[in-house]
Amino acid sequence: MEKLYFKDKIAIICGGSKGMGEETSKLIVKMGGSVLIIARDMEVLKTVAEELNQLKVIESQFVEFFSCDTTDMVKLKPLIKDFINNHRVPDYLLNLVGYAYPQYIEKLTLDDFKRNMDVNYYGQLVPILTLLPYFMKEKRGFIANTSSMMGYFGMMSYATYCPSKFAIVGLTEALRHELKPFNIGFSILYPPDTDTPGMAKENETKPEECKILSETVKLLSAEEVAKVFIKGIRKKKYNILPGEAKMVWLLYRYLPRLVRWFMDGDYKKARKRLGK
Ligand SMILES: NC(=O)C1=CN([C@@H]2O[C@H](COP(=O)(O)OP(=O)(O)OC[C@H]3O[C@@H](n4cnc5c(N)ncnc54)[C@H](OP(=O)(O)O)[C@@H]3O)[C@@H](O)[C@H]2O)C=CC1
Ligand SMILES: CCCCCCCCCCCCCCCC(=O)[C@@H](N)CO
Known part of the structure; x- marks a missing residue:
């Protein structure tokens, strides 16, 4: 890695306090690089x-932080405005806000679906909408959003998360x-299962079948994913696929029926193992 690649650069990292x-x-x-970290929990941020x-x-x-729920545009907008007035328009917006709530479909409520969409989608959209006017005015900027392997194929118990x-x-x-005409670049990060506080929480509700399939x-460790993420951003790669996310991506792209056949067989075996 080039030692000082982010020298004189400013990155806003939403969800930058954990994982x-x-x-x-x-x-x-x-x-x-200089960073502004945005997340909710002030103690963790400090x-x-x-x-x-x-x-x-x-x-x-410099290292700055503020506490804000990134689904809250009314709160986020003035904070970003102040930050830009104090410094300048940043070079990067990295969106990592999101959570998974794996659960059997019959145990999920409509509210579970709405909440997951709210945090995972609007929680990344709101920072984008907030920063875009600045990026467009200056005709520069780079935005990286976080999807998942569940952003290109589906699996049981991720019904609220996958969409x-x-x-x-x-x-x-x-x-x-x-x-493109505004010279604003984009990346999408598609992590596989990664050892983070979010993953630990996710495991509390994860159905046994899902655990078996996920094996x-x-x-990956959060550090391993971060390294691939940064490398991808440096190369301005559009799709960033850490670890085996890459192989499964290629397989699902070119041999979708094989992957579904494999997944369905594995699911059947897992259910059998669990006496279902
Ligand atoms: N871990 C995994 O296996 C995988 C994760 N992903 C995705 O990667 C991203 C990062 O995951 P991971 O590192 O595990 O997550 P963590 O839960 O470990 O960390 C999430 C970060 O986002 C912040 N955050 C969460 N919700 C909000 C909110 N509404 N407003 C502002 N900040 C918020 C958290 O701080 P605070 O709680 O204080 O707000 C924390 O800094 C997520 O989008 C996740 O869906 C994708 C594939 C696999
Ligand atoms: C022959 C073809 C083989 C294909 C095998 C596919 C096996 C499925 C692996 C499931 C991976 C789930 C990743 C979800 C990560 C995520 O987003 C959650 N951790 C949420 O945080």
Whole structure:
């Protein structure tokens, strides 16, 4: 990795206080960049900011944070405006806000669907809508959104999650095209299962069948994903596919029926194992 790739660059990282967002923030600071971290929990933000401050390598670097739910446009807008007035229009917006609530369909309510869409889709859309006017005015900027392997194929128990991650792909597709003349770049990150606080929470409700099926794909560390993410952003790669997400992507793209056949067989076996 080029040592000071992010020198004199500013990145806003939504969801940068934990998991993949935290590791991505660390890498950017280590590579000379300044960051603004946005998440809800103030205590966690303070702790991470302290750690990030220790990682700075250049005098001019800064680490800022504020607490905001990124689905709340009314609150986010003035915060971003102040930030830009104090510094300048940032170079990157990285969206990592999102959560999974794996559950059997018969246990899911309409509210579960709405909440997951609200956080995972609108929670990434609102920061985009907030920053786009600035990026468009300056004819520059780079936006990376976080989907999932569940953003290109589906699996049991992810009924509320999958649509929200497909939505991220659809949104990014439309914006990538429309904003090309404005010199604004886009990436989509599609992580496989990754060891994060979010994943630990997800495992509390995860049906056994889902756990068994998920074992097919190797669990990555948040740091491993962050490294691939940063590398992808540096290369301005549109689709960023860490670990085995890449192989499954290729398989599902070219041999979709094989993948579905495999998944269906595995699901059947898992159910049998569980006496269902
Ligand atoms: N871990 C995994 O296996 C996978 C995760 N993903 C996706 O990657 C992204 C990051 O995942 P992961 O690192 O596991 O997540 P974590 O739950 O570990 O971290 C999520 C981060 O987002 C913040 N956040 C969550 N909701 C909001 C909100 N409404 N407003 C502002 N900030 C918020 C959290 O802080 P706070 O709670 O304080 O607000 C935290 O900083 C998510 O979009 C997730 O769906 C995709 C594939 C696999
Ligand atoms: C021959 C073809 C083989 C294909 C095998 C496919 C096996 C399925 C693996 C399931 C991976 C689930 C990733 C979800 C990650 C995610 O988004 C959640 N952790 C939410 O945070």
